[in-house]
Amino acid sequence: xxxxxxxxxxxxxxxxxxxxxxxxxxxxxxxxxxxxxxxxxxxxxxxxxxxxxxxxxxxxxxxxxxxxxxxxxxxxxxxxxxxxxxxxxxxxxxxxxxxxxxxxxxxxxxxxxxx
Amino acid sequence: xxxxxxxxxxxxxxxxxxxxxxxxxxxxxxxxxxxxxxxxxxxxxxxxxxxxxxxxxxxxxxxxxxxxxxxxxxxxxxxxxxxxxxxxxxxxxxxxxxxxxxxxxxxxxxxxx
Numbered sequence: 001x002x003x004x005x006x007x008x009x010x011x012x013x014x015x016x017x018x019x020x021x022x023x024x025x026x027x028x029x030x031x032x033x034x035x036x037x038x039x040x041x042x043x044x045x046x047x048x049x050x051x052x053x054x055x056x057x058x059x060x061x062x063x064x065x066x067x068x069x070x071x072x073x074x075x076x077x078x079x080x081x082x083x084x085x086x087x088x089x090x091x092x093x094x095x096x097x098x099x100x101x102x103x104x105x106x107x108x109x110x111x112x113x114x115x
Numbered sequence: 116x117x118x119x120x121x122x123x124x125x126x127x128x129x130x131x132x133x134x135x136x137x138x139x140x141x142x143x144x145x146x147x148x149x150x151x152x153x154x155x156x157x158x159x160x161x162x163x164x165x166x167x168x169x170x171x172x173x174x175x176x177x178x179x180x181x182x183x184x185x186x187x188x189x190x191x192x193x194x195x196x197x198x199x200x201x202x203x204x205x206x207x208x209x210x211x212x213x214x215x216x217x218x219x220x221x222x223x224x225x226x227x228x
Contacts, residue, residue, distance in 0.1 A: 004157075035218075041201060043158075043218040056215050090157060100145035100165075101207040101216055106157035 003027050006091045006107035013081060014115055020077045021110045023091030031055075032074040033092040033104065034066060043090070049074055050096055081114045088112070121204060121219040129227050134191040136222040138204030145209030147180055148216065149189050152201045161189075161202075196228045
């Protein structure tokens with residue numbers, strides 16, 4: 001059983017299109033994240049949700065809209081795709097505890113290529 | 116600005132040798148974590164060290180943390196070809212940054228059989 005699964009694994013699309021990436025975790029975690037990894041492997045947080053509530057929104061263009069229908073799912077919708085959106089998008093989850101951010105469990109990534 | 120910076124950017128060694136990777140960061144932290152990423156895969160958590168800890172071991176991994184120098188090191192002993200991967204440090208600043216892990220750019224480790 002995959003702990004954090006995201007679909008699709010690959011996305012190739014034209015500029016201006018809209019696309020969505022879905023993420024599901026079966027670990028019972030209450031916090032989920034979207035990270036973006038660029039071509040230089042730099043990993044940057046985009047969003048974090050705790051129990052369906054947005055807690056981190058890191059100056060991401062509002063073309064990116066996360067949605068958490070329940071605490072096991074966090075989807076990412078991207079409108080009007082641009083060339084610079086090409087990257088690998090990782091979903092992750094963790095338990096929110098009193099002693100800080102714990103171990104993150106990552107999905108396998110969704111590689112988005114915008115042509 | 117980027118919180119964690121890793122050194123070296125790339126490391127190439129022979130099987131059986133030890134590999135040491137360093138991470139420096141800028142602000143105070145709650146904890147520091149190390150992750151491994153195999154090519155084309157997601158990140159896998161290796162070890163977490165809290166700000167009040169100085170050293171931690173897990174199997175062939177040894178992590179140290181020096182909060183006065185704002186630096187950490189990851190030592191992999193008796194490396195194997197299967198250790199070939201990118202290694203990232205990530206810092207948790209805590210407080211209002213709760214839930215936000217800030218990653219370094221990683222060290223690419225190649226272990227030759």
